[in-house]
Each structure stands twice: as C-alpha cells, then as structure tokens.
Amino acid sequence: MKTILVEDKAYIRKGLLNLLNLIDTDLEVIGECESVEEAVVVANACKPELIFLDINLTDGNAFDFLEQTKDLSFRVVFITAYEEYALKALKMGAVDYLLKPVDIEELKTALLKVKTLPISIQKDQIRTVKQVWNPDDSKLILSLHDSFQVIDLDELMFCETDKGYTSFYIRNGKKYVVSKTLKTFEEQLVTANFTRPHQSFMVNLKFIDKYDKSGVIHLKNGKKIPVSTRKKEQFVASFLNRTIE
Structure with a gap:
C-alpha cells in the first residue's frame, strides 16, 4: 500500500516511519511532506493509497489539503495533538485518528481498520468531520502553532x-x-x-x-x-x- 506521511515535524515523521517498519511490511512509504502545498503536489503526482495526515500543518490544516486534492481515492488516518475540539470533531465523524505521541498499539488498530474501510464510507465520514470542525458561519477556527483556537x-x-x-x-x-x-x-x-x-x-x-x-x-x-x-x-x-x- 503506497503511503505518504504528511506531518510538519520531522521527528514525528521519523518516529511514525520507525513504527510502521516495525509492524507492517505491506506499507511502502513513498513520500514525506510538511505542508499543505507540498502534500497536494505529492498526492496528485504519486497517487497514494494511504495518507497519515497531520491536522495542524505549517500553511493550513488537513481539510485545506483534502479540498485541494483532485480526488479522495486514498485512505486517511488523521494525526493530532490532544485538543478537545479536534478530538470531538474526529470522534463524531468516526474517522481513524492517532494522538501524538503515536502509540504502536493504536497504530496497529488504525491500520487494521483503515485497510477494510470502503473509500465511499470514508468520504462521508470526512464530510461529517468537516461540518463539525467548522459548524457554522458565526465561528472561525484558527490553526495556531500548537493548538486550534475557536473565534x-x-x-x-x-x-x-x-x-x-x-x-x-x-x-x-x-x-x-x-x-x-x-x-x-x-x-x-x-x-x-x-x-x-x-x-x-x-x-x-x-x-x-x-x-x-x-x-x-x-x-x-x-x-x-x-x-x-x-x-x-x-x-x-x-x-x-x-x-x-
């Protein structure tokens, strides 16, 4: 399964790569990205089957990336720091996610689920997450350096x-x-x-x-x-x- 790691912190990418090498030989990591702009280019060019996607990136967030990719033919596992609002959105959408620092057992569980999840169901889940993420026009969610701020x-x-x-x-x-x-x-x-x-x-x-x-x-x-x-x-x-x- 061709895989891309989209995470703005190099040490987290390295740690995740090490864990993947330990537990799953079927994954082939074909790219690492640290920004929305870079991830869009790589995803459209390389056609990955799985993306580990950090929510808070240097130039935007995961949903900016998903809006700019040509299609959602890949599976997604979100990566997030512990932020109450982010977790609420992810849980309500029932999308797979990993908390930082990534735990190897949680990674195994996420991989098991994501390999059997139909793409059509994932698309519906991501749409639900996006709606929860920014539920109405009266609030704005800002992606700061280390958190998400509701305005x-x-x-x-x-x-x-x-x-x-x-x-x-x-x-x-x-x-x-x-x-x-x-x-x-x-x-x-x-x-x-x-x-x-x-x-x-x-x-x-x-x-x-x-x-x-x-x-x-x-x-x-x-x-x-x-x-x-x-x-x-x-x-x-x-x-x-x-x-x-």
Missing part, C-alpha cells in the same frame, strides 16, 4: 494581513496570528458583516465608531484603519447600509 466572529474587531500572515484582534484585547493570507478567510468574514476597506485589513462593521471622509476608519477601541482609494466607494456603501440597519 466568535461577533467578538472579532478586525484582521490585518502582512507578508503571508494574518492577525486577528478580539474585543477582549487578545490577538491571534496564523500563517495564512486574509484571502483565505474573506468569504466567510464577508457573510459575517465584515468589510475589506484596504488590501491589508478586514473590519467588523459593528465596531466602527466613525468614518472620516478623508479615508480613515475609527474603531471603538481607538484603532485607525485606512480606506484605500480603490475600495472607498464600496466601503462607504457597506458602512451606510449597516448604519441604516
């Missing part, structure tokens, strides 16, 4: 993107940074009453205190956000519509 969009004041990273500023003063561009979140944020007045910012309309016609937004916490000339007309329309409501 209530009603409490999110604004986002700022810079050099491939996006910072999320919450009403309570907390700030979270992820290694994704703002474009990744734009569609969901627009449906949640956010506007994009500038290429580098998205703003929750409910937190705007006033707008200077010179092209500056004043938030209720005192933060000033520029409105680009190109986006000025669109922003003003959004702002006035929100005010009327």
Whole structure:
C-alpha cells in the first residue's frame, strides 16, 4: 500500500516511519511532506493509497489539503495533538485518528481498520468531520502553532494581513496570528458583516465608531484603519447600509 506521511515535524515523521517498519511490511512509504502545498503536489503526482495526515500543518490544516486534492481515492488516518475540539470533531465523524505521541498499539488498530474501510464510507465520514470542525458561519477556527483556537466572529474587531500572515484582534484585547493570507478567510468574514476597506485589513462593521471622509476608519477601541482609494466607494456603501440597519 503506497503511503505518504504528511506531518510538519520531522521527528514525528521519523518516529511514525520507525513504527510502521516495525509492524507492517505491506506499507511502502513513498513520500514525506510538511505542508499543505507540498502534500497536494505529492498526492496528485504519486497517487497514494494511504495518507497519515497531520491536522495542524505549517500553511493550513488537513481539510485545506483534502479540498485541494483532485480526488479522495486514498485512505486517511488523521494525526493530532490532544485538543478537545479536534478530538470531538474526529470522534463524531468516526474517522481513524492517532494522538501524538503515536502509540504502536493504536497504530496497529488504525491500520487494521483503515485497510477494510470502503473509500465511499470514508468520504462521508470526512464530510461529517468537516461540518463539525467548522459548524457554522458565526465561528472561525484558527490553526495556531500548537493548538486550534475557536473565534466568535461577533467578538472579532478586525484582521490585518502582512507578508503571508494574518492577525486577528478580539474585543477582549487578545490577538491571534496564523500563517495564512486574509484571502483565505474573506468569504466567510464577508457573510459575517465584515468589510475589506484596504488590501491589508478586514473590519467588523459593528465596531466602527466613525468614518472620516478623508479615508480613515475609527474603531471603538481607538484603532485607525485606512480606506484605500480603490475600495472607498464600496466601503462607504457597506458602512451606510449597516448604519441604516
């Protein structure tokens, strides 16, 4: 069974490879990847039959990878650190997963199950997991360095993107940074009453205190956000519509 290891930490990949060599001679590890981008390329090119898939990767998460692969003709075993929300999603979807550090007996059990699981059933399970993972448009799940953070969009004041990273500023003063561009979140944020007045910012309309016609937004916490000339007309329309409501 052609296998790919998708995990952003080299020592975990090495440990998993050692365990696989100990317990299963039918698996052939044909590739190791540490990012969504790399995994998509390798999976589409090599057509693996099994993928051990870390949920939290350097440039996204497991579901970003699954959305970008051409098909789901391979079986999946998720790998995750102990995070309550992640485990809840995986258990409700009944998809096989391994906790870090990987236990050899749990690995044996997962391999036994995955070899007999029809691909069609796995596809349904993964769809269920994805729905649980991000159940509605009122919340956003951020993949941080060592955890998954649930954000209530009603409490999110604004986002700022810079050099491939996006910072999320919450009403309570907390700030979270992820290694994704703002474009990744734009569609969901627009449906949640956010506007994009500038290429580098998205703003929750409910937190705007006033707008200077010179092209500056004043938030209720005192933060000033520029409105680009190109986006000025669109922003003003959004702002006035929100005010009327």
